[in-house]
Amino acid sequence: MSTPPSTIGARSAALVLGVLSTACGGAGPSPGPPADSPAGAEAPIAAPISEAAVQAALRMSPVPPGPEDPTNRVDVDPQAAALGRLLFHSSALSKDGDVSCATCHLPEQSFVDGRALALGVLPLERHTMPLWNLAHQRWFFWDGRADSLWSQSLVPIEDPLEHAFTRAGVAHAIHDDPDLRRRYEEVFGALPPLGDKLRFPAIARPVPANDRAHQLADEHARANRDGQEHHTHLFGSGFRHPHQRAWDAMAPEDQEAVTQVFVHVGKALAAFQRQIESRDAPFDRFVEGLREGDAAKVASLDDSAARGFELFIGEARCISCHGGPLFTDLEFHDTGVPEVPGAPVDDPGRSRGLEALRASEFGVRSRWSDDPEGPAGVKVDFLPAAGHGHGPGEFKTPSLRSVVHTPPYMHNGAFATLEEVVAFYATRETARVTGTTEKILVPLDLTEEDQADLVAFLRSLTGSPPDLARLGAPTR
Numbered sequence: 001m002s003t004p005p006s007t008i009g010a011r012s013a014a015l016v017l018g019v020l021s022t023a024c025g026g027a028g029p030s031p032g033p034p035a036d037s038p039a040g041a042e043a044p045i046a047a048p049i050s051e052a053a054v055q056a057a058l059r060m061s062p063v064p065p066g067p068e069d070p071t072n073r074v075d076v077d078p079q080a081a082a083l084g085r086l087l088f089h090s091s092a093l094s095k096d097g098d099v100s101c102a103t104c105h106l107p108e109q110s111f112v113d114g115r116a117l118a119l120g121v122l123p124l125e126r127h128t129m130p131l132w133n134l135a136h137q138r139w140f141f142w143d144g145r146a147d148s149l150w151s152q153s154l155v156p157i158e159d160p161l162e163h164a165f166t167r168a169g170v171a172h173a174i175h176d177d178p179d180l181r182r183r184y185e186e187v188f189g190a191l192p193p194l195g196d197k198l199r200f201p202a203i204a205r206p207v208p209a210n211d212r213a214h215q216l217a218d219e220h221a222r223a224n225r226d227g228q229e230h231h232t233h234l235f236g237s238g239f240r241h242p243h244q245r246a247w248d249a250m251a252p253e254d255q256e257a258v259t260q261v262f263v264h265v266g267k268a269l270a271a272f273q274r275q276i277e278s279r280d281a282p283f284d285r286f287v288e289g290l291r292e293g294d295a296a297k298v299a300s301l302d303d304s305a306a307r308g309f310e311l312f313i314g315e316a317r318c319i320s321c322h323g324g325p326l327f328t329d330l331e332f333h334d335t336g337v338p339e340v341p342g343a344p345v346d347d348p349g350r351s352r353g354l355e356a357l358r359a360s361e362f363g364v365r366s367r368w369s370d371d372p373e374g375p376a377g378v379k380v381d382f383l384p385a386a387g388h389g390h391g392p393g394e395f396k397t398p399s400l401r402s403v404v405h406t407p408p409y410m411h412n413g414a415f416a417t418l419e420e421v422v423a424f425y426a427t428r429e430t431a432r433v434t435g436t437t438e439k440i441l442v443p444l445d446l447t448e449e450d451q452a453d454l455v456a457f458l459r460s461l462t463g464s465p466p467d468l469a470r471l472g473a474p475t476r
Protein backbone atom coordinates (compact mmCIF):
# COMPACT_ATOMS: atom_id res chain seq x y z
CA MET A 1 0.00 0.00 0.00
CA SER A 2 3.02 2.29 0.19
CA THR A 3 3.45 2.80 -3.56
CA PRO A 4 2.09 6.23 -4.45
CA PRO A 5 -0.36 6.50 -7.33
CA SER A 6 1.56 6.84 -10.54
CA THR A 7 -1.10 8.12 -12.90
CA ILE A 8 -3.25 11.20 -12.95
CA GLY A 9 -4.69 13.49 -10.39
CA ALA A 10 -3.28 15.71 -7.68
CA ARG A 11 -2.50 13.79 -4.54
CA SER A 12 -4.09 14.96 -1.39
CA ALA A 13 -1.75 14.14 1.43
CA ALA A 14 -4.24 14.70 4.17
CA LEU A 15 -7.96 15.24 4.49
CA VAL A 16 -9.76 16.52 7.50
CA LEU A 17 -12.86 14.56 8.34
CA GLY A 18 -15.01 17.37 9.61
CA VAL A 19 -14.92 18.72 6.07
CA LEU A 20 -15.71 15.36 4.49
CA SER A 21 -18.83 14.62 6.46
CA THR A 22 -20.48 17.87 5.39
CA ALA A 23 -19.70 17.22 1.74
CA CYS A 24 -21.75 14.09 1.28
CA GLY A 25 -24.97 15.56 -0.07
CA GLY A 26 -27.08 13.32 -2.27
CA ALA A 27 -26.23 14.03 -5.88
CA GLY A 28 -27.19 11.39 -8.43
CA PRO A 29 -30.47 9.71 -9.21
CA SER A 30 -30.93 7.86 -5.92
CA PRO A 31 -31.17 9.45 -2.52
CA GLY A 32 -27.62 10.12 -1.38
CA PRO A 33 -25.90 8.67 1.65
CA PRO A 34 -27.09 9.80 5.06
CA ALA A 35 -26.04 13.40 5.65
CA ASP A 36 -25.28 12.76 9.27
CA SER A 37 -22.46 10.27 8.81
CA PRO A 38 -20.30 9.97 11.89
CA ALA A 39 -17.82 12.79 11.98
CA GLY A 40 -15.21 10.59 13.66
CA ALA A 41 -11.96 11.93 14.98
CA GLU A 42 -10.55 15.24 13.83
CA ALA A 43 -7.23 13.63 12.93
CA PRO A 44 -6.34 13.97 9.24
CA ILE A 45 -5.79 10.73 7.33
CA ALA A 46 -4.01 10.10 4.07
CA ALA A 47 -6.21 9.15 1.14
CA PRO A 48 -4.53 7.62 -1.92
CA ILE A 49 -6.69 9.72 -4.25
CA SER A 50 -7.11 13.38 -5.17
CA GLU A 51 -9.40 15.77 -3.32
CA ALA A 52 -11.81 15.74 -6.28
CA ALA A 53 -11.93 11.95 -6.17
CA VAL A 54 -12.61 12.00 -2.43
CA GLN A 55 -15.57 14.30 -2.98
CA ALA A 56 -16.87 12.04 -5.75
CA ALA A 57 -16.35 8.91 -3.64
CA LEU A 58 -18.42 10.34 -0.81
CA ARG A 59 -21.35 10.73 -3.20
CA MET A 60 -21.06 7.13 -4.41
CA SER A 61 -21.26 5.21 -1.15
CA PRO A 62 -22.99 3.76 0.75
CA VAL A 63 -25.93 2.35 -1.22
CA PRO A 64 -28.86 4.01 0.58
CA PRO A 65 -31.83 1.87 1.65
CA GLY A 66 -34.05 1.05 -1.34
CA PRO A 67 -37.00 3.45 -1.51
CA GLU A 68 -40.42 1.89 -1.00
CA ASP A 69 -42.61 1.61 -4.10
CA PRO A 70 -46.00 3.18 -3.32
CA THR A 71 -47.54 1.52 -6.39
CA ASN A 72 -47.05 -1.85 -4.64
CA ARG A 73 -48.70 -1.92 -1.23
CA VAL A 74 -46.92 -5.17 -0.27
CA ASP A 75 -43.50 -3.96 -1.44
CA VAL A 76 -41.91 -4.38 2.01
CA ASP A 77 -44.30 -6.97 3.45
CA PRO A 78 -42.26 -9.98 4.68
CA GLN A 79 -45.10 -12.44 4.03
CA ALA A 80 -45.43 -11.19 0.46
CA ALA A 81 -41.65 -11.55 0.06
CA ALA A 82 -41.80 -15.15 1.34
CA LEU A 83 -44.56 -15.91 -1.17
CA GLY A 84 -42.51 -14.16 -3.86
CA ARG A 85 -39.55 -16.36 -3.06
CA LEU A 86 -41.62 -19.50 -3.64
CA LEU A 87 -43.00 -18.11 -6.89
CA PHE A 88 -39.57 -16.97 -8.11
CA HIS A 89 -38.24 -20.51 -7.74
CA SER A 90 -41.36 -22.31 -8.94
CA SER A 91 -41.43 -23.89 -12.39
CA ALA A 92 -45.19 -24.47 -12.01
CA LEU A 93 -45.63 -21.02 -13.60
CA SER A 94 -44.49 -22.19 -17.03
CA LYS A 95 -45.91 -23.94 -20.05
CA ASP A 96 -44.22 -27.30 -19.59
CA GLY A 97 -43.37 -26.95 -15.91
CA ASP A 98 -39.65 -26.55 -16.57
CA VAL A 99 -38.91 -22.81 -16.48
CA SER A 100 -38.82 -20.55 -13.43
CA CYS A 101 -37.35 -17.10 -12.88
CA ALA A 102 -34.37 -18.95 -11.39
CA THR A 103 -33.75 -20.75 -14.71
CA CYS A 104 -32.12 -17.55 -15.96
CA HIS A 105 -31.62 -15.71 -12.66
CA LEU A 106 -29.71 -18.46 -10.82
CA PRO A 107 -29.23 -17.54 -7.16
CA GLU A 108 -25.93 -19.40 -6.93
CA GLN A 109 -24.66 -17.48 -9.99
CA SER A 110 -25.44 -14.00 -8.62
CA PHE A 111 -28.93 -14.23 -10.21
CA VAL A 112 -27.71 -14.43 -13.80
CA ASP A 113 -27.09 -17.37 -16.14
CA GLY A 114 -23.63 -16.78 -17.62
CA ARG A 115 -25.03 -16.98 -21.17
CA ALA A 116 -24.54 -14.27 -23.79
CA LEU A 117 -28.20 -14.54 -24.80
CA ALA A 118 -30.88 -15.95 -22.52
CA LEU A 119 -32.66 -19.24 -23.14
CA GLY A 120 -36.19 -19.92 -21.92
CA VAL A 121 -38.79 -22.07 -23.66
CA LEU A 122 -37.19 -20.54 -26.80
CA PRO A 123 -34.00 -18.45 -27.36
CA LEU A 124 -34.17 -14.73 -26.48
CA GLU A 125 -32.47 -11.84 -28.27
CA ARG A 126 -31.03 -10.27 -25.15
CA HIS A 127 -28.73 -10.98 -22.27
CA THR A 128 -30.11 -11.78 -18.79
CA MET A 129 -29.91 -8.76 -16.47
CA PRO A 130 -28.54 -8.79 -12.94
CA LEU A 131 -31.10 -8.24 -10.16
CA TRP A 132 -29.05 -6.23 -7.62
CA ASN A 133 -30.58 -3.27 -5.81
CA LEU A 134 -33.73 -3.24 -7.95
CA ALA A 135 -35.64 -0.98 -5.54
CA HIS A 136 -33.53 1.91 -6.84
CA GLN A 137 -34.32 1.41 -10.51
CA ARG A 138 -36.77 3.65 -12.39
CA TRP A 139 -37.21 1.65 -15.59
CA PHE A 140 -36.91 -2.10 -16.03
CA PHE A 141 -35.47 -4.21 -18.89
CA TRP A 142 -32.63 -3.13 -21.15
CA ASP A 143 -35.14 -0.96 -23.02
CA GLY A 144 -37.08 0.23 -19.95
CA ARG A 145 -40.38 -1.15 -21.19
CA ALA A 146 -41.71 -1.59 -17.62
CA ASP A 147 -42.09 1.27 -15.15
CA SER A 148 -42.27 -0.76 -11.93
CA LEU A 149 -40.65 -3.89 -10.60
CA TRP A 150 -44.01 -5.61 -10.12
CA SER A 151 -45.14 -4.98 -13.71
CA GLN A 152 -41.73 -6.10 -15.00
CA SER A 153 -42.15 -9.38 -13.15
CA LEU A 154 -45.35 -10.21 -15.03
CA VAL A 155 -43.75 -9.98 -18.48
CA PRO A 156 -41.54 -13.12 -18.44
CA ILE A 157 -44.46 -15.30 -17.30
CA GLU A 158 -46.58 -14.58 -20.39
CA ASP A 159 -43.63 -14.08 -22.74
CA PRO A 160 -43.78 -16.97 -25.30
CA LEU A 161 -39.96 -17.17 -25.27
CA GLU A 162 -39.58 -17.31 -21.49
CA HIS A 163 -42.19 -19.08 -19.30
CA ALA A 164 -44.74 -19.17 -22.18
CA PHE A 165 -47.51 -19.32 -19.59
CA THR A 166 -50.85 -17.57 -19.08
CA ARG A 167 -52.37 -15.58 -16.24
CA ALA A 168 -55.25 -18.08 -15.91
CA GLY A 169 -52.62 -20.81 -15.58
CA VAL A 170 -50.89 -18.80 -12.84
CA ALA A 171 -54.13 -18.45 -10.88
CA HIS A 172 -54.76 -22.21 -11.12
CA ALA A 173 -51.17 -23.07 -10.13
CA ILE A 174 -51.63 -21.09 -6.90
CA HIS A 175 -55.12 -22.43 -6.30
CA ASP A 176 -54.02 -26.07 -6.78
CA ASP A 177 -51.02 -25.90 -4.43
CA PRO A 178 -52.26 -25.85 -0.80
CA ASP A 179 -49.16 -24.09 0.55
CA LEU A 180 -49.09 -21.42 -2.16
CA ARG A 181 -52.83 -20.94 -1.80
CA ARG A 182 -52.68 -20.48 1.98
CA ARG A 183 -49.80 -18.01 1.73
CA TYR A 184 -51.47 -16.12 -1.12
CA GLU A 185 -54.76 -15.78 0.76
CA GLU A 186 -52.98 -14.63 3.92
CA VAL A 187 -51.46 -11.71 2.03
CA PHE A 188 -54.08 -10.86 -0.59
CA GLY A 189 -57.37 -12.38 0.57
CA ALA A 190 -59.54 -15.07 -1.00
CA LEU A 191 -58.84 -16.41 -4.49
CA PRO A 192 -61.71 -16.40 -6.99
CA PRO A 193 -63.62 -19.76 -7.32
CA LEU A 194 -61.03 -21.27 -9.66
CA GLY A 195 -62.40 -24.78 -9.10
CA ASP A 196 -65.12 -23.84 -11.58
CA LYS A 197 -63.34 -24.82 -14.81
CA LEU A 198 -66.21 -23.64 -16.96
CA ARG A 199 -65.76 -20.09 -15.74
CA PHE A 200 -61.97 -20.32 -15.34
CA PRO A 201 -60.22 -22.21 -18.16
CA ALA A 202 -56.80 -23.69 -17.34
CA ILE A 203 -55.06 -21.60 -19.99
CA ALA A 204 -56.19 -18.10 -21.02
CA ARG A 205 -54.78 -14.60 -21.44
CA PRO A 206 -55.09 -11.56 -23.62
CA VAL A 207 -52.43 -11.79 -26.35
CA PRO A 208 -50.75 -8.46 -27.14
CA ALA A 209 -50.66 -7.31 -30.76
CA ASN A 210 -47.35 -6.36 -32.40
CA ASP A 211 -45.32 -7.71 -29.54
CA ARG A 212 -41.70 -8.53 -30.38
CA ALA A 213 -41.55 -11.75 -28.35
CA HIS A 214 -44.65 -13.06 -30.14
CA GLN A 215 -43.18 -12.19 -33.52
CA LEU A 216 -40.04 -14.14 -32.62
CA ALA A 217 -42.03 -17.12 -31.33
CA ASP A 218 -43.90 -17.07 -34.63
CA GLU A 219 -40.73 -16.94 -36.71
CA HIS A 220 -39.39 -19.82 -34.69
CA ALA A 221 -42.52 -21.87 -35.29
CA ARG A 222 -42.39 -21.19 -39.03
CA ALA A 223 -38.70 -22.13 -39.19
CA ASN A 224 -39.38 -25.41 -37.38
CA ARG A 225 -42.74 -26.02 -38.99
CA ASP A 226 -43.81 -27.67 -35.78
CA GLY A 227 -47.29 -26.29 -36.23
CA GLN A 228 -48.02 -26.33 -32.52
CA GLU A 229 -50.96 -24.15 -31.67
CA HIS A 230 -49.22 -21.87 -29.19
CA HIS A 231 -46.60 -20.91 -31.74
CA THR A 232 -48.95 -19.81 -34.45
CA HIS A 233 -49.80 -16.24 -33.74
CA LEU A 234 -49.87 -15.20 -37.41
CA PHE A 235 -49.91 -11.45 -37.28
CA GLY A 236 -52.42 -9.57 -39.37
CA SER A 237 -54.27 -12.61 -40.71
CA GLY A 238 -57.37 -12.29 -38.57
CA PHE A 239 -56.39 -15.47 -36.79
CA ARG A 240 -57.11 -15.44 -33.07
CA HIS A 241 -54.54 -17.02 -30.79
CA PRO A 242 -56.06 -19.91 -28.77
CA HIS A 243 -55.09 -18.21 -25.49
CA GLN A 244 -57.00 -15.15 -26.65
CA ARG A 245 -60.01 -17.22 -27.71
CA ALA A 246 -60.17 -18.83 -24.25
CA TRP A 247 -59.82 -15.38 -22.70
CA ASP A 248 -62.58 -13.88 -24.84
CA ALA A 249 -64.91 -16.67 -23.74
CA MET A 250 -64.61 -15.60 -20.08
CA ALA A 251 -66.98 -13.19 -18.36
CA PRO A 252 -65.45 -9.72 -17.89
CA GLU A 253 -65.60 -9.99 -14.08
CA ASP A 254 -63.81 -13.35 -14.19
CA GLN A 255 -61.13 -11.89 -16.47
CA GLU A 256 -60.78 -9.09 -13.96
CA ALA A 257 -60.44 -11.54 -11.04
CA VAL A 258 -57.75 -13.54 -12.84
CA THR A 259 -55.81 -10.42 -13.80
CA GLN A 260 -55.99 -9.31 -10.16
CA VAL A 261 -54.37 -12.60 -9.03
CA PHE A 262 -51.70 -12.14 -11.72
CA VAL A 263 -50.96 -8.58 -10.57
CA HIS A 264 -50.66 -9.80 -6.97
CA VAL A 265 -48.12 -12.38 -8.13
CA GLY A 266 -46.04 -9.58 -9.69
CA LYS A 267 -46.21 -7.61 -6.45
CA ALA A 268 -45.11 -10.60 -4.35
CA LEU A 269 -42.25 -11.26 -6.80
CA ALA A 270 -41.19 -7.62 -6.44
CA ALA A 271 -41.26 -7.85 -2.62
CA PHE A 272 -38.90 -10.81 -2.86
CA GLN A 273 -36.55 -9.34 -5.46
CA ARG A 274 -36.02 -6.02 -3.70
CA GLN A 275 -34.11 -8.02 -1.05
CA ILE A 276 -31.38 -8.95 -3.55
CA GLU A 277 -28.81 -6.31 -2.73
CA SER A 278 -25.17 -5.65 -3.42
CA ARG A 279 -23.59 -3.68 -0.56
CA ASP A 280 -20.45 -3.56 1.57
CA ALA A 281 -17.95 -3.71 -1.25
CA PRO A 282 -14.27 -2.87 -0.65
CA PHE A 283 -15.07 0.53 -2.21
CA ASP A 284 -17.71 1.12 0.49
CA ARG A 285 -15.25 0.20 3.25
CA PHE A 286 -12.80 2.62 1.69
CA VAL A 287 -15.34 5.46 1.74
CA GLU A 288 -16.32 4.53 5.29
CA GLY A 289 -12.65 4.82 6.16
CA LEU A 290 -12.52 8.31 4.65
CA ARG A 291 -15.52 9.35 6.72
CA GLU A 292 -14.33 7.79 9.94
CA GLY A 293 -10.65 8.53 9.63
CA ASP A 294 -9.85 4.82 9.73
CA ALA A 295 -6.65 4.12 7.82
CA ALA A 296 -7.20 0.35 7.81
CA LYS A 297 -10.53 0.78 6.05
CA VAL A 298 -9.06 3.30 3.60
CA ALA A 299 -6.58 0.56 2.67
CA SER A 300 -9.52 -1.54 1.36
CA LEU A 301 -8.94 0.11 -2.02
CA ASP A 302 -5.52 -1.00 -3.27
CA ASP A 303 -3.33 1.33 -5.30
CA SER A 304 -4.36 -0.06 -8.66
CA ALA A 305 -8.08 0.30 -7.83
CA ALA A 306 -7.45 3.80 -6.46
CA ARG A 307 -5.79 4.84 -9.72
CA GLY A 308 -8.67 3.19 -11.56
CA PHE A 309 -11.13 5.30 -9.61
CA GLU A 310 -9.27 8.50 -10.58
CA LEU A 311 -9.55 7.46 -14.22
CA PHE A 312 -13.21 6.47 -13.80
CA ILE A 313 -14.22 9.93 -12.60
CA GLY A 314 -11.60 11.78 -14.68
CA GLU A 315 -9.96 11.05 -17.98
CA ALA A 316 -12.07 7.98 -18.85
CA ARG A 317 -15.36 9.85 -18.14
CA CYS A 318 -17.17 6.74 -17.04
CA ILE A 319 -18.86 8.74 -14.32
CA SER A 320 -20.91 10.76 -16.79
CA CYS A 321 -23.18 7.73 -17.15
CA HIS A 322 -22.13 5.49 -14.26
CA GLY A 323 -22.50 7.97 -11.38
CA GLY A 324 -24.20 7.80 -7.97
CA PRO A 325 -24.12 4.97 -5.41
CA LEU A 326 -25.43 2.47 -7.98
CA PHE A 327 -22.92 3.55 -10.61
CA THR A 328 -25.66 4.26 -13.13
CA ASP A 329 -27.66 7.30 -14.21
CA LEU A 330 -30.66 4.94 -14.66
CA GLU A 331 -31.04 6.31 -18.21
CA PHE A 332 -30.52 5.05 -21.77
CA HIS A 333 -27.58 5.52 -24.13
CA ASP A 334 -26.23 4.15 -27.39
CA THR A 335 -22.67 3.10 -26.63
CA GLY A 336 -22.15 1.37 -30.00
CA VAL A 337 -21.99 -2.21 -28.70
CA PRO A 338 -20.87 -4.51 -31.58
CA GLU A 339 -23.29 -7.02 -33.03
CA VAL A 340 -23.28 -10.68 -32.05
CA PRO A 341 -24.78 -13.79 -33.70
CA GLY A 342 -28.34 -14.43 -32.55
CA ALA A 343 -29.17 -10.84 -31.66
CA PRO A 344 -30.59 -8.36 -34.18
CA VAL A 345 -28.18 -5.85 -35.71
CA ASP A 346 -30.53 -2.96 -35.18
CA ASP A 347 -32.16 -3.68 -31.84
CA PRO A 348 -34.26 -0.52 -31.40
CA GLY A 349 -33.71 -0.57 -27.64
CA ARG A 350 -35.33 2.31 -25.77
CA SER A 351 -37.32 3.61 -28.75
CA ARG A 352 -39.33 0.37 -28.93
CA GLY A 353 -39.29 0.11 -25.14
CA LEU A 354 -41.21 3.39 -24.99
CA GLU A 355 -43.89 2.06 -27.35
CA ALA A 356 -44.28 -1.07 -25.22
CA LEU A 357 -44.44 1.06 -22.08
CA ARG A 358 -47.29 3.11 -23.53
CA ALA A 359 -49.13 -0.04 -24.58
CA SER A 360 -48.71 -1.77 -21.20
CA GLU A 361 -51.88 -2.48 -19.24
CA PHE A 362 -49.89 -2.51 -15.98
CA GLY A 363 -48.31 0.97 -15.85
CA VAL A 364 -47.80 2.90 -12.60
CA ARG A 365 -50.74 5.14 -13.64
CA SER A 366 -53.03 2.16 -14.40
CA ARG A 367 -55.84 0.93 -12.19
CA TRP A 368 -53.63 -2.00 -11.15
CA SER A 369 -51.24 0.36 -9.41
CA ASP A 370 -51.76 0.92 -5.68
CA ASP A 371 -51.03 4.63 -6.09
CA PRO A 372 -52.12 5.58 -9.62
CA GLU A 373 -52.37 9.30 -8.88
CA GLY A 374 -49.16 9.48 -6.85
CA PRO A 375 -45.71 10.94 -7.51
CA ALA A 376 -44.32 7.61 -8.80
CA GLY A 377 -46.25 8.35 -12.00
CA VAL A 378 -44.53 11.65 -12.73
CA LYS A 379 -41.79 9.85 -14.64
CA VAL A 380 -44.33 8.59 -17.20
CA ASP A 381 -46.27 11.85 -17.52
CA PHE A 382 -43.63 13.53 -19.64
CA LEU A 383 -42.26 10.78 -21.83
CA PRO A 384 -41.21 11.87 -25.31
CA ALA A 385 -43.85 11.39 -28.01
CA ALA A 386 -43.63 8.35 -30.29
CA GLY A 387 -40.69 8.64 -32.67
CA HIS A 388 -39.01 11.40 -30.67
CA GLY A 389 -36.36 11.60 -28.01
CA HIS A 390 -34.74 8.19 -28.40
CA GLY A 391 -32.87 6.66 -31.31
CA PRO A 392 -32.22 2.97 -31.94
CA GLY A 393 -29.44 1.29 -29.98
CA GLU A 394 -30.12 3.00 -26.65
CA PHE A 395 -30.07 0.68 -23.63
CA LYS A 396 -30.26 1.17 -19.90
CA THR A 397 -26.97 1.98 -18.22
CA PRO A 398 -26.35 -1.05 -16.00
CA SER A 399 -25.32 -0.67 -12.38
CA LEU A 400 -21.68 -1.64 -11.89
CA ARG A 401 -22.11 -3.02 -8.37
CA SER A 402 -20.86 -6.63 -8.20
CA VAL A 403 -20.34 -6.46 -11.98
CA VAL A 404 -17.41 -8.89 -11.81
CA HIS A 405 -19.88 -11.68 -10.99
CA THR A 406 -22.17 -11.19 -13.98
CA PRO A 407 -20.30 -11.82 -17.25
CA PRO A 408 -20.81 -11.68 -20.15
CA TYR A 409 -21.64 -8.01 -20.53
CA MET A 410 -23.92 -5.62 -22.44
CA HIS A 411 -27.51 -6.08 -23.66
CA ASN A 412 -26.39 -8.75 -26.12
CA GLY A 413 -23.58 -10.28 -24.09
CA ALA A 414 -21.02 -9.01 -26.62
CA PHE A 415 -18.09 -9.02 -24.17
CA ALA A 416 -16.92 -12.00 -22.15
CA THR A 417 -14.79 -10.12 -19.61
CA LEU A 418 -14.42 -6.74 -17.91
CA GLU A 419 -11.06 -6.40 -19.66
CA GLU A 420 -12.90 -6.56 -23.00
CA VAL A 421 -15.45 -3.97 -21.87
CA VAL A 422 -12.73 -1.55 -20.78
CA ALA A 423 -10.79 -2.10 -24.01
CA PHE A 424 -14.00 -1.35 -25.93
CA TYR A 425 -14.32 2.04 -24.23
CA ALA A 426 -10.57 2.73 -24.39
CA THR A 427 -9.96 1.98 -28.06
CA ARG A 428 -13.47 2.08 -29.62
CA GLU A 429 -12.02 -0.32 -32.19
CA THR A 430 -14.99 -2.70 -32.12
CA ALA A 431 -17.64 0.03 -31.65
CA ARG A 432 -20.51 0.22 -34.14
CA VAL A 433 -20.71 3.98 -34.39
CA THR A 434 -23.95 5.33 -35.87
CA GLY A 435 -25.73 8.68 -35.80
CA THR A 436 -27.13 8.00 -32.33
CA THR A 437 -23.95 6.82 -30.63
CA GLU A 438 -22.98 9.06 -27.71
CA LYS A 439 -20.44 11.65 -28.85
CA ILE A 440 -18.69 11.56 -25.49
CA LEU A 441 -17.44 8.08 -26.32
CA VAL A 442 -14.20 8.72 -28.15
CA PRO A 443 -10.97 6.67 -28.04
CA LEU A 444 -9.23 7.31 -24.72
CA ASP A 445 -5.54 7.74 -24.21
CA LEU A 446 -5.17 4.86 -21.75
CA THR A 447 -2.13 2.61 -21.34
CA GLU A 448 -2.52 -1.08 -20.68
CA GLU A 449 -1.78 -0.40 -17.02
CA ASP A 450 -4.52 2.26 -16.94
CA GLN A 451 -6.98 -0.26 -18.34
CA ALA A 452 -5.94 -2.83 -15.75
CA ASP A 453 -6.44 -0.17 -13.05
CA LEU A 454 -9.98 0.51 -14.28
CA VAL A 455 -10.72 -3.21 -14.08
CA ALA A 456 -9.24 -3.32 -10.56
CA PHE A 457 -11.57 -0.50 -9.59
CA LEU A 458 -14.60 -2.31 -11.08
CA ARG A 459 -13.61 -5.35 -9.01
CA SER A 460 -13.62 -3.22 -5.87
CA LEU A 461 -17.40 -2.75 -6.31
CA THR A 462 -18.04 -6.39 -5.45
CA GLY A 463 -20.48 -6.61 -2.55
CA SER A 464 -21.04 -9.52 -0.24
CA PRO A 465 -22.57 -12.53 -2.07
CA PRO A 466 -26.34 -13.13 -1.94
CA ASP A 467 -27.47 -14.86 1.25
CA LEU A 468 -28.77 -18.09 -0.24
CA ALA A 469 -30.35 -19.19 3.03
CA ARG A 470 -32.70 -16.24 2.60
CA LEU A 471 -32.82 -15.84 -1.20
CA GLY A 472 -32.07 -19.26 -2.68
CA ALA A 473 -34.56 -21.98 -3.59
CA PRO A 474 -36.76 -22.53 -0.53
CA THR A 475 -37.07 -25.94 1.08
CA ARG A 476 -40.62 -26.42 2.17
Ligand code: HEC
Pocket residue numbers: 088099100101102103104105118119120121124126127128129130131134137139140141142143149152153154156157161162163269273
Ligand atom coordinates in the same frame (compact mmCIF):
# COMPACT_ATOMS: atom_id res chain seq x y z
C1 HEC B 1 -35.46 -17.08 -20.22
C2 HEC B 1 -34.64 -16.41 -19.22
C3 HEC B 1 -35.37 -15.57 -18.22
C4 HEC B 1 -36.40 -15.92 -17.38
C5 HEC B 1 -37.10 -17.24 -17.28
C6 HEC B 1 -36.67 -14.75 -16.57
N1 HEC B 1 -35.82 -13.73 -16.91
FE1 HEC B 1 -35.72 -11.91 -16.05
N2 HEC B 1 -34.54 -11.25 -17.55
C7 HEC B 1 -34.07 -12.04 -18.58
C8 HEC B 1 -33.59 -11.20 -19.65
C9 HEC B 1 -33.00 -11.69 -20.97
C10 HEC B 1 -33.79 -9.87 -19.25
C11 HEC B 1 -33.58 -8.63 -20.10
C12 HEC B 1 -34.69 -8.69 -21.19
C13 HEC B 1 -34.87 -7.44 -22.01
O1 HEC B 1 -34.34 -6.39 -21.66
O2 HEC B 1 -35.55 -7.51 -23.04
C14 HEC B 1 -34.38 -9.94 -17.91
C15 HEC B 1 -34.70 -8.83 -17.12
C16 HEC B 1 -35.23 -8.93 -15.85
C17 HEC B 1 -35.41 -7.83 -14.93
C18 HEC B 1 -35.03 -6.38 -15.18
C19 HEC B 1 -33.86 -5.90 -14.36
C20 HEC B 1 -33.56 -4.45 -14.61
O3 HEC B 1 -32.60 -3.93 -14.04
O4 HEC B 1 -34.25 -3.79 -15.40
C21 HEC B 1 -36.02 -8.33 -13.81
C22 HEC B 1 -36.40 -7.57 -12.56
C23 HEC B 1 -36.24 -9.73 -14.04
N3 HEC B 1 -35.73 -10.07 -15.27
C24 HEC B 1 -36.92 -10.57 -13.17
C25 HEC B 1 -37.45 -11.81 -13.57
C26 HEC B 1 -38.51 -12.52 -12.88
C27 HEC B 1 -39.22 -12.06 -11.62
C28 HEC B 1 -38.72 -13.67 -13.58
C29 HEC B 1 -39.76 -14.75 -13.31
C30 HEC B 1 -41.13 -14.32 -13.28
C31 HEC B 1 -37.78 -13.66 -14.69
N4 HEC B 1 -37.05 -12.52 -14.66
C32 HEC B 1 -37.66 -14.70 -15.61
C33 HEC B 1 -34.09 -13.42 -18.60
C34 HEC B 1 -35.04 -14.17 -17.93
Ligand code: HEC
Pocket residue numbers: 312316317318319320321322332333334335337393394395396397398399400403406408409410411412418421422425426438440441454
Ligand atom coordinates in the same frame (compact mmCIF):
# COMPACT_ATOMS: atom_id res chain seq x y z
C1 HEC C 1 -22.50 7.51 -22.53
C2 HEC C 1 -22.76 6.80 -21.30
C3 HEC C 1 -21.71 5.81 -20.81
C4 HEC C 1 -20.37 6.04 -20.55
C5 HEC C 1 -19.61 7.34 -20.68
C6 HEC C 1 -19.83 4.78 -20.07
N1 HEC C 1 -20.81 3.83 -20.05
FE1 HEC C 1 -20.59 1.91 -19.46
N2 HEC C 1 -22.45 1.50 -20.13
C7 HEC C 1 -23.36 2.42 -20.62
C8 HEC C 1 -24.49 1.72 -21.19
C9 HEC C 1 -25.72 2.37 -21.81
C10 HEC C 1 -24.21 0.36 -21.08
C11 HEC C 1 -25.08 -0.79 -21.64
C12 HEC C 1 -24.85 -0.77 -23.16
C13 HEC C 1 -25.56 -1.88 -23.90
O1 HEC C 1 -25.75 -2.95 -23.34
O2 HEC C 1 -25.91 -1.65 -25.08
C14 HEC C 1 -22.94 0.25 -20.37
C15 HEC C 1 -22.34 -0.96 -20.00
C16 HEC C 1 -21.19 -1.04 -19.22
C17 HEC C 1 -20.69 -2.26 -18.62
C18 HEC C 1 -21.35 -3.64 -18.72
C19 HEC C 1 -22.22 -3.90 -17.50
C20 HEC C 1 -23.12 -5.10 -17.66
O3 HEC C 1 -23.67 -5.55 -16.62
O4 HEC C 1 -23.35 -5.57 -18.79
C21 HEC C 1 -19.54 -1.93 -17.96
C22 HEC C 1 -18.65 -2.87 -17.17
C23 HEC C 1 -19.32 -0.52 -18.16
N3 HEC C 1 -20.34 -0.02 -18.93
C24 HEC C 1 -18.23 0.18 -17.67
C25 HEC C 1 -17.92 1.47 -18.09
C26 HEC C 1 -16.64 2.09 -17.90
C27 HEC C 1 -15.46 1.45 -17.18
C28 HEC C 1 -16.69 3.32 -18.49
C29 HEC C 1 -15.60 4.33 -18.65
C30 HEC C 1 -14.45 3.84 -19.41
C31 HEC C 1 -18.03 3.46 -19.05
N4 HEC C 1 -18.73 2.32 -18.80
C32 HEC C 1 -18.50 4.59 -19.72
C33 HEC C 1 -23.20 3.78 -20.60
C34 HEC C 1 -21.97 4.42 -20.49
